[in-house]
Amino acid sequence: MNKTEKNQLQKLACKVRMGAIEGVYNAKSGHPGGSLSAADLFTYLYFREMKIDPKNPKEENRDRFVLSKGHCAPGLYATLALKGYFPMEEMKKLRHIGAMLQGHPDMKGTPGVDMSTGSLGQGVSAACGMAAAGKMDHKDYRVYSILGDGEIEEGQVWEAAMFAAHHKLDNLCLIVDNNGLQIDGSVAEVGGPEPIDEKFRSFGFDVQVINGHDFDEIEAAFHHARTVKGRPSAIIAKTVKGKDVSFMENQVGWHGTAPNAEQYETAMQDLNRVLSGLEAE
Amino acid sequence: MAEMVKKATRESYGEALAELSEKYPQVVVLDADLAAATKTGVFKKACPDRFIDCGISECNMVGVAAGLATCGKIPFATSFAMFSAGRAFEQVRNSVGYPKLNVKIVGSHAGISVGEDGATHQCNEDIALMRTIPGMVVLNPADHYEMKAAVKAAIEHHGPVYLRLGRLAVESFNNADDYRFELGKGVTLRDGRNITIVATGLMVSRALKAVKTLEEQGIDARLINIHTIKPLDRELIIKAAKETGKIITVEEHNVIGGLGDAVCGAVCEAFPVPVIKVGVNDVYGHSGPAVDLLDEFGLNAGHIVEVTKKAITKQSL
Numbered sequence: 001m002n003k004t005e006k007n008q009l010q011k012l013a014c015k016v017r018m019g020a021i022e023g024v025y026n027a028k029s030g031h032p033g034g035s036l037s038a039a040d041l042f043t044y045l046y047f048r049e050m051k052i053d054p055k056n057p058k059e060e061n062r063d064r065f066v067l068s069k070g071h072c073a074p075g076l077y078a079t080l081a082l083k084g085y086f087p088m089e090e091m092k093k094l095r096h097i098g099a100m101l102q103g104h105p106d107m108k109g110t111p112g113v114d115m116s117t118g119s120l121g122q123g124v125s126a127a128c129g130m131a132a133a134g135k136m137d138h139k140d141y142r143v144y145s146i147l148g149d150g151e152i153e154e155g156q157v158w159e160a161a162m163f164a165a166h167h168k169l170d171n172l173c174l175i176v177d178n179n180g181l182q183i184d185g186s187v188a189e190v191g192g193p194e195p196i197d198e199k200f201r202s203f204g205f206d207v208q209v210i211n212g213h214d215f216d217e218i219e220a221a222f223h224h225a226r227t228v229k230g231r232p233s234a235i236i237a238k239t240v241k242g243k244d245v246s247f248m249e250n251q252v253g254w255h256g257t258a259p260n261a262e263q264y265e266t267a268m269q270d271l272n273r274v275l276s277g278l279e280a281e
Numbered sequence: 282m283a284e285m286v287k288k289a290t291r292e293s294y295g296e297a298l299a300e301l302s303e304k305y306p307q308v309v310v311l312d313a314d315l316a317a318a319t320k321t322g323v324f325k326k327a328c329p330d331r332f333i334d335c336g337i338s339e340c341n342m343v344g345v346a347a348g349l350a351t352c353g354k355i356p357f358a359t360s361f362a363m364f365s366a367g368r369a370f371e372q373v374r375n376s377v378g379y380p381k382l383n384v385k386i387v388g389s390h391a392g393i394s395v396g397e398d399g400a401t402h403q404c405n406e407d408i409a410l411m412r413t414i415p416g417m418v419v420l421n422p423a424d425h426y427e428m429k430a431a432v433k434a435a436i437e438h439h440g441p442v443y444l445r446l447g448r449l450a451v452e453s454f455n456n457a458d459d460y461r462f463e464l465g466k467g468v469t470l471r472d473g474r475n476i477t478i479v480a481t482g483l484m485v486s487r488a489l490k491a492v493k494t495l496e497e498q499g500i501d502a503r504l505i506n507i508h509t510i511k512p513l514d515r516e517l518i519i520k521a522a523k524e525t526g527k528i529i530t531v532e533e534h535n536v537i538g539g540l541g542d543a544v545c546g547a548v549c550e551a552f553p554v555p556v557i558k559v560g561v562n563d564v565y566g567h568s569g570p571a572v573d574l575l576d577e578f579g580l581n582a583g584h585i586v587e588v589t590k591k592a593i594t595k596q597s598l
Contacts, residue, residue: 060353107351107380115351116380122372125341129348129356132333136309137352156372159341166336 006215007281013043014275017244019078019091025264027095033254035075037179037239038146042079044218054084057111063141064130066115068123069148070104077101085112121154128164131172146175150182153191164232165204172232173225179241183255200234212237245270286453290428291389291446295320297432299327305436311346313339313360319389321359339364343372350382362388366407377441378414385435389446392533393578396571403566409538411443412511419511421445423485424453427508430462447483449571454486467514473503476593477521480531481507481540488531491585510540515547522554527592529557533580536560557592
């Protein structure tokens, strides 16, 4: 990836973060921490990796995306808005009565959402079903799903992982947003799912561990995943929860809390500083 | 006219899937390591490419079915009722019901008539669980021909459906392959003026016997077969309440949350009459031969006759 391309993606990711903060602030509730940690992953998937068309969100040969950690909907929504599925203005109505954007993804109401999620662990199974359908119909679309590192404490994730490997779903790519924090504390303290890479490997996945904020590493990982045959892929993306908002970074408290007016201003200043820096490059 | 058959509805389910497989190429059948018992094995043999054994992981199976449905498939996610409706309840609610996906959840070995496996496998709660999911159609066919028709109706209905199957062989009272099955419509099997018995599933043939006995004793009971518990045929039930007064409901399910409560809900709003519920009285079952258990829990013609006579003679209940 050349410098200009990378700069482009970094700017988009920054706008995803701004959109997510905007949404959570206006809703006075929601999940900023994980939306910010996964922002670079969302950006790469929607702007570089996936074969999709915002003008035809239901096209049957499109790649699919399932946000298994559905609470990070603000990050996904901001990405979809930037990609052109709906106007960014919708972010201001997030979680409001009658709004298109529900607190957790609702495939019935939001263009570009391929699966309704929110109950942790369930999205991975649905992604497996989509991948199995692709195999059954001899289609070449791919299925991507982002899950949380805390989320993988749910047993269903491992039922799904076993299923994916057993059925050789090499059109499935799981991405673990490995930010190390969950609601009650650090993932290491609360549920202890580490070592995540070894677990997926032992379940029959091709596993890569990357820096989830480095677009060169993200690109290389997705390129490699596409070459894997006969087994599913897992990309363990090391990330920072609350990334690029000074007071949110690595703070457990920012899993599911909305910023107040003052905090919102600070967050936007932080992100604007990042954006200006990128624009000056 | 076809032959009178005595067959478990799970067998009719497997047969129907295999027979309809060619006409409906979108149908995909999933099981969780119980294909021999749920009879999805019959479909597997006919269409191995459209059968997925998910292994012993019912929650994942329901999610996989949801994913398949988003890609245009019509999945039948099958296991024992205790596991497909029970264990995977939240998956059914959130991954199938909420996005209104075209998934058929199938619960085999429902009710006390699983028999010897005992309380852990005797699911008397599935109808209650599935009824509470918005938009979920709940089907509980009574015999071989009705089950075959119900499978076809489930395929043709776009949206989530729960289909209840039984383990025990039941005598068919319908007798034709072209049996007319209309989703959401009850079937009046006997007209009568004194009282109405509303039965579902396995209990319909038993209620039919009860009605014949009552007739011999001069009691003119109406019998309604409710194969679709949701949406309930309110019109037919309310008409019966108006014309016959008291209603007796009969089901192989907990008296809480099942057919009885559905009927109560309909009549209490529109035309309140006494409803007496015959079913499993909020207790767990235990191991034993299926038929003996049905007798023990009062799920037989004799008990229905007894309850009906008591209801008729008593002015207030």
